[in-house]
Amino acid sequence: MKKYFSLVLFAHSIFAMPFAFIGFFLGVTTTTNPFNWYLLLAVVLCMVFARNAAMAFNRYLDRDIDAKNPRTVTRDIPAGKISAKEALTFVIVNCVLFIITTYFINPLCFYLSPIAIFVVLFYSYTKRFTALCHLVLGLGLGLAPIGAYIAVTGQFNIVPVLYSFAVLFWVSGFDIIYALQDEEFDRSEKLHSIPSALGRKNALRLSSFLHVLSAACVIMPIYFMDFGWPYYGGVVFFCAMLIYQHRLVKPNDISKVDRAFATTNGYASVVFAICFLVDAYLRTR
Numbered sequence: 048m049k050k051y052f053s054l055v056l057f058a059h060s061i062f063a064m065p066f067a068f069i070g071f072f073l074g075v076t077t078t079t080n081p082f083n084w085y086l087l088l089a090v091v092l093c094m095v096f097a098r099n100a101a102m103a104f105n106r107y108l109d110r111d112i113d114a115k116n117p118r119t120v121t122r123d124i125p126a127g128k129i130s131a132k133e134a135l136t137f138v139i140v141n142c143v144l145f146i147i148t149t150y151f152i153n154p155l156c157f158y159l160s161p162i163a164i165f166v167v168l169f170y171s172y173t174k175r176f177t178a179l180c181h182l183v184l185g186l187g188l189g190l191a192p193i194g195a196y197i198a199v200t201g202q203f204n205i206v207p208v209l210y211s212f213a214v215l216f217w218v219s220g221f222d223i224i225y226a227l228q229d230e231e232f233d234r235s236e237k238l239h240s241i242p243s244a245l246g247r248k249n250a251l252r253l254s255s256f257l258h259v260l261s262a263a264c265v266i267m268p269i270y271f272m273d274f275g276w277p278y279y280g281g282v283v284f285f286c287a288m289l290i291y292q293h294r295l296v297k298p299n300d301i302s303k304v305d306r307a308f309a310t311t312n313g314y315a316s317v318v319f320a321i322c323f324l325v326d327a328y329l330r331t332r
Contacts, residue, residue, distance in 0.1 A: 061313045063191040065320030066214050067094050070192030070207045074199030076327045077206075077272070089152050090195050096145035100138050101167040101187065107134040108171040116232050138168075153201045156194070163190055174233075178244040181226065185219035206268045213264035217312075220257035221292065223250050225308045227301045247298040258289040265319070274326055281322025288315035 071090050075082045106113070106124055114125035123129045142164050149160040167187040173180035189211040196207035226233070226240045227250065233243040242250040265282050268274070292307035 062218060062316050063098070063188040063214065064091075064094055065316040066188075066210055067091075067191040067195040068320050069210055069323050070195030071199055072324055072327050073192075073207055073210075074196045076331045077204075078200050080199050086152065086198060089148055090198050092148050093145055093152075093156075093194070093198075094191065096141045096148065097163065097167055100141035100145065100164065101170070103134050103141070104138045104168050105171040107131055107138060110134075112236065112238070115236065116229065118228060118232075142168075152198045155201050156198055159194075159197070163194065166190065174238050174240060176239060178239045178241050180239060181219045181222040181241055182215070184222050185215040185217070188218045189213075189215035206271050209264045209267050209271075213261045216257045216261035216264065217289070217315075220254040220261065220289075221308055221312050223254040223257070224292065224296055224304060226250075227296065228304055247301070251293070251296065251298060255293055258293070262286045262289060273330070275329055277322045277326035277329065281319040281326070284322070285315050285319040288312065288318075 067090060071087060074080055106122060109119075110124040110131055113119035113122045120126070124131055124134055145164060146157070146160045149156040166183070167190075170180065170183045170187050173183045191214060192210035193203070193207045196204060223241045227242050227247055229238075229240065230242040230247065230250075232238075233240045241253055245253065262282075262285070265285055269278075269282075288311050292311040295303040295307040295311070
């Protein structure tokens with residue numbers, strides 16, 4: 048069993064989970080729906096199953112590409128640590144578990160679950176035909192806050208939608224930064240990405256623009272809700288992390304991509320979520 052979980056990187060899983068907690072507790076603290084440990088566990092399980100399926104499917108579909116790329120040749124399937132069939136089985140099992148779990152949440156989550164699975168799996172195909180693959184990845188992770196909110200309330204609302212757009216633009220922006228490492232390889236293999244299509248300089252400009260949109264989306268909920276100082280502090284920290292990662296990576300120096308991608312964004316999501324939760328607690332006590 049341990050070898051299967053090597054397909055899933057915890058560092059990459061930390062991005063969306065905090066926003067799922069934001070969506071969940073937004074539903075609990077702004078509506079008449081009570082807190083429920085069972086429901087929280089179900090949301091966490093859905094996040095785990097969806098992330099397992101998405102990451103394992105990416106490894107499965109990209110196995111031949113990974114074998115050619117010096118940066119990814121040591122990944123589990125090309126390295127022979129796990130077979131392609133085993134990886135695909137892991138994907139299918141997690142997809143089924145995801146859908147089953149949504150059945151026990153509410154009807155709307157269950158009806159939307161196949162669409163959610165399609166989106167998170169579809170990303171792995173997109174680099175084969177569009178440079179907008181980064182936005183598809185952002186869309187997949189952006190389902191976390193609105194999905195968790197729907198799990199609690201069974202309905203949509205503008206504020207969790209704003210958080211979903213924040214995640215979409217944020218993830219798309221930092222995935223462009225991450226893809227800088229494979230710019231030449233992608234171009235040589237005719238794979239699509241923003242860096243291979245636009246070059247480093249313009250790719251970083253687009254990434255910056257997407258992060259401005261993300262910052263706007265975490266600020267806009269202020270116009271729909273009454274927040275306190277913890278939330279404002281979280282917004283400042285989140286925006287500071289966006290700025291900081293762009294100071295780490297330059298068109299002529301991408302040596303700090305890993306720090307900009309994993310460390311900075313991990314802190315951004317976790318700290319922002321903690322600030323939101325503290326603010327929610329203070330507003331409702």
